[in-house]
Amino acid sequence: MAFSLAQQQIADRFDSDVDQKRWHDWKWQVRHCIKDVETFEKLLDVHFDDDKRKDIETTISKFPMSITPYFLSLIQTESLENDPIFKQSFPSVRELDILECDMEDPLHEDTDSPVPGLTHRYPDRVLFLVSNTCAMYCRHCTRKRKVGDVDSIPDRDQIKAGIKYIADHPVIRDVLLSGGDPLMLSDEYLDWILTELRKIDHVEIIRIGTRIPAVLPYRVTDELVTMLKKHHPI
Ligand code: SF4
Structure with missing residues (x-):
């Protein structure tokens, strides 16, 4: 796997000795996500x-x-404020400009929610929120009211209730797993959810909404791929 000069520089600016192996470990990446301004400045030398x-x-x-x-x-960093990756990921104080026409839940996902964490708007498909954390918090996210909120983490009982709702509604043939990012869950936990969904005869399509391949490609491990293949097609 490639290790660019920029990656080497950032790795060197962490306190610990960060070699390529550690850099490519997705769990190390999650543990070292940049969450404060000081670390951002230090790592990018801005x-x-x-x-x-x-x-x-x-x-x-x-x-x-x-x-x-x-x-x-x-x-x-040469043109930091115009950099598209910076704009997607770095906070802007303009996010705090809340207009009267702004909505906390702009897609009305909570309004069309028969059980917590599940949106059933169109008859044959549901949006199923199985995680509320993401590797990277997009500044443009339409679920800012939920992502990263420790009070909104869906627990196993909530997920079981969502699976039961799907099983009880034969009209549902398409399940979109989202969050947060479902690939932030462990392989084992995601495997359990997919196994339970695959037991439901009327579920034909399972999709995973994720940004992980773009923001944390090392999460796509051989183990994850092997597990997903068991539930093919995803
Ligand atoms: S990955 Fe999706 S849910 Fe997470 S912050 Fe980005 S847009 Fe929001």
């Missing part, structure tokens, strides 16, 4: 003035930041 830093910190206190070291390594 500096914000006090006003800007204060604005960012205020924004993070409402909408958390999380950037994987991998995704951070793709940011081009």
Whole structure:
């Protein structure tokens, strides 16, 4: 697997000795996601003035930041404020401009939710939220009210209730797993969810909505692929 110069530089700026093996370990990446301004500045060797830093910190206190070291390594610092990776992942104080027309749940996912964590709007398909964490918190996320909120983590009972709802409604043939990011779950936990869904005869299609291949490609391990293949087609 490639180890670019930018990745090497960022790895070297972490306190610990970070070799290629550790860098490519997705769990190491998750443990070292960048969540504060100081670490961001240190790892990219950039500096914000006090006003800007204060604005960012205020924004993070409402909408958390999380950037994987991998995704951070793709940011081009020469034109930082215009860099597309920076814009997707780094907070802007403008996120706090809440207009009267803004909505907390702009897609009305909670309104069409017969059981917690499941949206059933179109007859034959459901959106099933099985995680509420993401490797990277997109600044444009439409589920900011939920992602990263420790009070909204779907537990096993909630997921069982969602699976029961799907099993009880033969009209459902398409299940979209989302979150948060379902690939933030362990292989074993995701395997359990997929196994339970595959037991339901009327479920024909299972999809996984994920940004992991873009923000944390090392998560796509041989073990994950082997597990997903058992439930083919996904
Ligand atoms: S990966 Fe999806 S759910 Fe997570 S922050 Fe990005 S848009 Fe939101």
